Amino acid sequence: MKKFSILVLAVFMSIVLAACSMESGGGSSSESDSSSKDDEVVIGFSVSTLNNPFFVSLSDAAEEKAKSEEAKITVVDAQDDASKQASDIEDLIQQKVDLIMINPVDSSAIASAVESANSAGIPVITVDRSSEGGEVVSHIASDNKAGGEMAGEYLLSQVDKGAKIAVLEGVAGSSAAIDRGEGFEKAVEGQVDIVASLTANFDRSEGLTVMENILQANPDVKAVFAQNDEMALGALEAIQAEGKDIVVVGFDATDDAVAKVDAGEMAATVAQQPGLIGETAVKTAVAYLNGDEPQDFIPVDLELVTKK
Structure with a gap:
């Protein structure tokens, strides 16, 4: 009887130990899977519009860089609508992404969305255009004021002093439009007569x-500075339809604009590097989430593109 009791106890202990071993093994696997999922960096990217080649290049480069960084990125298109962008960012906040990159439609209007992300504990990086409010980890962009000055100085070399010129402005309230305009005006102040400065919202048809x-209204205009290439290409179409010879300077160095410069139809365009901006934004985001402290402003180089 005693031997039988000992045998029963041994069998019972074997079963308990086996169960504990299985539970321990299963738990480790589950924890590993969960940890792997938790460690994945998830970035939300709100782009002002994907109806512009510049931002398509920027977005594509960001997505490629995210792959190489083994991060997940969700890109949402605001379609140049500040209200939609605010709603898109709220959705990203609800998804509890690790960081939000924002290319604002309107630098002033975006402030409340940045503040909402701040309140949710989600860091924000602005891309190409800045935010006028909220806390931002870093701003990655070209120096738009310097680019505007570059465009202005080149335009002055192409026209006589006192010449009548026009300016096509970007989306009102966007930091890119504001900075490019300020830089350009600084360069040409007192040297030319700006007879018109009107918004065309960074859009070719406009x-x-x-x-x-x-x-x-001004048939004797000698030159035009467009704050991006899409507007410059639209302006060029209007100029050519009138059979006029007017100096056109753009901004962004998109493929279409560079082709027009090489053909001698556009005078120049200021080259940004949208791909590098997108890559740098993702690289900065991942580094920050891994504990690095980036610079407040990370500039991306510019250059003037003229006929080769």
Whole structure:
């Protein structure tokens, strides 16, 4: 009887030990899977518009860089609508992404969305255009004021002093439009007569229409500075339709604009590097989430593109 009791106890202990071993092994696997999932960096990226080649290049480069950094990135298109962008960012906050990169439609309007992310404990990086409010980890962009000055100085070399010129402005309230405009005006102040400075919202078709109106009111315009290439290409179409020879300087160095420069139809464009901006933004985001402290502003180099 005693031997039987000992045997029963041995069998019972074997079963308990086996169960504990299985539970321990299963638990480790589950914890490993969970840890792997928790360690994945998830970035939300709100882009002002994907109806512009510049931002398509920027977004594509960001997605490629995210792959190489083994991070997940969700890109949302605000379609140049500040209200939609605010709603998109709220969705990203609800998804509890690790960090949000924002390319604002409107630098002033985006402030409340940045503050919402701050309140949720989600860090923010601004890309190409800045935010006028909220806390931002870093801002990655070209020096738009310097680019505006570069465009202005080149334009002065192409026209006589006192010449009548026009400016096509970008989206009102965007930091890119503000900074490029300030830089340009600083360079040309007192040297030319700006007879028109009107917004065309960084859009090619609007650039065409606005330039048509400018030419009707000011047929003796000698040059135009467009704050991006899409507007410059629209303006060029209006100019060519009128058979006029007017100096056109753009900004961004998109493929279409560079081709027009090489063909001698556009005078110049200021080259940004959208791909490098996108890559740098993702690299900075991942580094920050891994404990690094980035610079407040990370500039990306510019250059003037003229006919080769």
